[in-house]
Amino acid sequence: MATNSALNKTWSCDPHKRHPNFTSCPQCFRPATAQVASSIKEIGNLDHFIPDKQPGIFTPKLEIVERLITEYLITPQLKCPYLLVLQLSVLNRRVDRDLIRNTWGSVAKTQTWPGRNINADVKVVFVIARQASEEPNKQNKTNRNQTHQEQIQSEADLHNDILYLDMIDSYRNLTLKLLSAFKWVRDNCPCLSFVLKVDFDTFVNVPLLLDALLYSESRLEFSILGMIYTGRSRVNRGGKWKVDKSLYPMANFPEYASGCGYVVSMKALSKILDIIPHYKMFPVEDAFITGVMRRVAGFKLFSPGRLFTHYLDKSWQKCQMFHDRKVLGLTVRRQMIQEIWDSFVKDSCS
Template structure:
């Protein structure tokens, strides 16, 4: 039902292990009352050394959840990774109605997202995440987010979903891929997806339950019951959150919901955690 594809770097084995141990763990055998089935795969490029490639092969034999593209693994090639994962999703897993792209340092709540996607009001061409509006291109050639004017001349990008975590329906992913040959490989990759979506006539849908680039502290109520995703969590934080003390949110916590989680994120930003 929900195919989760996670771009990762060859050196990020601790992050991949943490995801496998927590939210990316294969679900147990389903029952009629179980949430829809999800599957998580990691997407990588070619590492710089043969020894690193041998380590990836060993990891693949052990876990069977790596997808590798025939291009160098670098931040500048993240758009190629996204192109690869979308092509693979439609070609090799076309029965999945939804694809979720998430960073490897992101907490994701697949059952909550899947339940949300089951709503009858979910559009066929869905592009869902935390939407950024009126973001200006970075013209600094020293920045890894540099966008030269020859690739994109406008003063602001169209609305797009934060690349930390976003969902595309199968129909929306197909539309993005159909538009891709007419869109330059502008980075960052989430901007490129937004440009393809605009050309395809697919409008992004905003949900405040996606954390975006803000760091929501690893608090069990916020990340376990309120948020769909949260960025910049370290492996030990993911494991502690997943296996930490139980306890559901209280009534007030649930009513405040996203507002409370955003308040925690703002507090961390102001006081440095």
């Protein structure tokens, strides 16, 4: 049942139709676009945060040490957008996926937004993988997997936005899951411009994000854009976020983007995929991809400051989205996503 979409192309790419309003309708950009673009600052290598940096730590090996997942149980049939949104999901989070589909993610289907211009094509893809069964009986495990497969296939048939990887889903596999999704994207749509990785509990001001990317496209051509941790980020040697010294020996991570949402340019994404077979990955996905891999690949890191939020930022208000003072926000409760969306629909926020 697995398919290799690198051999059976599912995307068509026309770079001349990705952002038709960029030159024909400059006045269509949000008034806040220039201000957002001016807030985007480059973050250099802050080596004083990793004083125990070891020689060769950011150098790929000659041999192949990692392989990404290239077998897919379900793939979407989509045309190539300007921006592709990847949301790492799990099988039993249908409610969360539907919430995104019915709010900010609806732009992927309609290419419209209440009261706003959408100046480039955008698509949303939910990335899932098989759940590890806890059933000791092999037959029960098989039946359970078949039920999951049928349920997700039905959802995929209805929405055409599921990428189902043939791998076991777990936090320890999160880096592998996202990088494997990146590989599928490059194999099937190499001419898109940007990929947004976003968590399920995050609201995305899509019109403002698109305008900011279009406005700053040449500057962000080889980069990652996100809320950057520039302080000392300690490496955990135990618990959920455990990283063994054999995988990363230093006590602190280099500067990196918050995992709730960051934008990767296609050029940077491609460079990561070229290098990753020769570098041992670890499970803290954001620190690895936007921190370590950025050092290895040499692309730029940009921060829009408080325009993007992170998991410690619980103080921002929903009306900041409506008034274009926030591009991406991690919500503290599920209802907040619907409330923000309703403010756009009603064209008012209080």
